[in-house]
Amino acid sequence: MNSATLYRHRWLMIRLPVALVAAALAGLAWIWLYPMPETRLTISSGQPDGAYRLFADRYAQAFARHGIALTIETSDGSQQNLERLRHSPAQADLAFVQGGFGWSSQPGQPERLGGVQTLASVDIEGLWLFSRDSALTSLEGLAGLQVAAGPQGSGHRVLFQRLLSQQRIGLDEVRWSALSGAAARDALVRHEVDAVFMVASSQAPGVLALLTTPGVHLAMLQRTAALSERNGFLETRLLPQDGLGRNLPAADTPLLTTPTHLLAREDLNPALKRMATAVAMEVHGQAGPFHRAGDFPNLRRSDFPAAAQARQVLGGGLNRLERLLPFWWAQVVQRLLVICVPLLLVAGLLFLFIPALLRVRLESRMTRWYGELRFIEHDLAHHNVDIGGIELSRINARLKKMEAAIAAMPLPKELAQRWHTLLQHVDFVRRRMRSYRGR
Numbered sequence: 001m002n003s004a005t006l007y008r009h010r011w012l013m014i015r016l017p018v019a020l021v022a023a024a025l026a027g028l029a030w031i032w033l034y035p036m037p038e039t040r041l042t043i044s045s046g047q048p049d050g051a052y053r054l055f056a057d058r059y060a061q062a063f064a065r066h067g068i069a070l071t072i073e074t075s076d077g078s079q080q081n082l083e084r085l086r087h088s089p090a091q092a093d094l095a096f097v098q099g100g101f102g103w104s105s106q107p108g109q110p111e112r113l114g115g116v117q118t119l120a121s122v123d124i125e126g127l128w129l130f131s132r133d134s135a136l137t138s139l140e141g142l143a144g145l146q147v148a149a150g151p152q153g154s155g156h157r158v159l160f161q162r163l164l165s166q167q168r169i170g171l172d173e174v175r176w177s178a179l180s181g182a183a184a185r186d187a188l189v190r191h192e193v194d195a196v197f198m199v200a201s202s203q204a205p206g207v208l209a210l211l212t213t214p215g216v217h218l219a220m221l222q223r224t225a226a227l228s229e230r231n232g233f234l235e236t237r238l239l240p241q242d243g244l245g246r247n248l249p250a251a252d253t254p255l256l257t258t259p260t261h262l263l264a265r266e267d268l269n270p271a272l273k274r275m276a277t278a279v280a281m282e283v284h285g286q287a288g289p290f291h292r293a294g295d296f297p298n299l300r301r302s303d304f305p306a307a308a309q310a311r312q313v314l315g316g317g318l319n320r321l322e323r324l325l326p327f328w329w330a331q332v333v334q335r336l337l338v339i340c341v342p343l344l345l346v347a348g349l350l351f352l353f354i355p356a357l358l359r360v361r362l363e364s365r366m367t368r369w370y371g372e373l374r375f376i377e378h379d380l381a382h383h384n385v386d387i388g389g390i391e392l393s394r395i396n397a398r399l400k401k402m403e404a405a406i407a408a409m410p411l412p413k414e415l416a417q418r419w420h421t422l423l424q425h426v427d428f429v430r431r432r433m434r435s436y437r438g439r
């Protein structure tokens with residue numbers, strides 16, 4: 001197919017294919033390279049009566065305001081939450097995990113911690129140790145007692161066993177109970193267990209219930225500074241008298257604390273990581289018994305790698321589009337800017353450049369014919385050639401060949417005038433050549 005035919009049918013043969021290719025590339029990029037985020041997420045919280053569930057309920061309300069449905073799955077604790085994130089396929093998109101759980105539960109196996117990222121530390125959890133009759137002042141006092149510390153492998157029990165080992169207390173010296181939450185509280189009240197250990201937020205219903213139960217005492221452990229030095233994820237804080245309500249607790253109490261991490265699976269859509277971090281800022285920005293307003297969320301003392309999107313949002317907030325537009329429309333506009341606008345510009349340039357190139361080729365071909373006519377005219381005018389019969393026949397053959405090529409070329413309307421002018425020039429040279437006959 002020659003250039004003239006392509007140019008004449010440029011809309012069908014050039015611009016339409018360019019538009020179809022651009023649309024196909026945009027669709028592929030939209031689906032595979034820059035897919036739209038999901039509109040449904042799943043968060044693995046914790047015990048139904050725990051603080052994690054309270055946080056998850058608030059997250060669901062905040063996500064709903066942004067057009068995202070959040071499904072809440074209760075669990076036995078940090079162990080199950082982490083397993084759900086790392087399961088293939090993932091059983092949860094977000095999860096709350098107790099601070100230090102990654103370090104204390106997977107010693108020597110860092111590869112088992114992959115596949116998840118920290119979006120933020122969102123709260124402070126206390127290490128609460130409750131007992132009957134009198135308050136404990138050391139972990140040694142637990143020897144021979146039955147302690148409810150959650151099921152085997154739970155974040156509560158794993159951390160508690162770690163602390164006991166550091167205090168050189170044999171794990172077989174303690175009688176273990178798998179109860180936790182409200183069941184452990186009830187067992188302590190009924191004297192079925194001697195102590196209850198839990199890692200929970202001060203807002204957890206179980207903590208408040210035990211603090212207000214007559215005959216139940218919160219441990220005032222000594223040497224907490226030494227324990228926090230051995231475990232970088234622990235920190236000793238003072239729970240002030242009346243910090244949780246009137247006479248809760250009855251006196252200033254030093255308490256070991258650890259942060260609560262909001263985790264996400266590593267392959268979660270980046271826009272959803274940004275939105276989840278923004279939701280965490282909305283839910284956890286208030287003051288608490290252990291911290292001031294604005295201290296949380298943050299990315300200090302995390303067990304897992306921090307997501308780049310979380311650093312971006314915690315440092316400067318959501319990007320301009322996500323601040324100004326609803327979440328879904330912000331994602332659409334971003335993809336229009338990133339995918340469609342560049343492809344539209346490239347397609348527009350090709351729309352102009354390819355037909356212009358073909359026109360230049362057609363005009364250059366006509367210019368060459370004009371040049372050849374000029375040489376013939378020059379030779380005829382200055383008699384630089386022997387104008388004999390043979391030479392005239394050769395020139396006439398050249399003119400016929402040129403005239404046939406010109407007539408056969410389907411030039412577009414834009415070049416029709418030059419086409420007619422060129423044929424007239426050919427005829428003019430032929431008439432001038434005939435004047436040499438008979439000389």
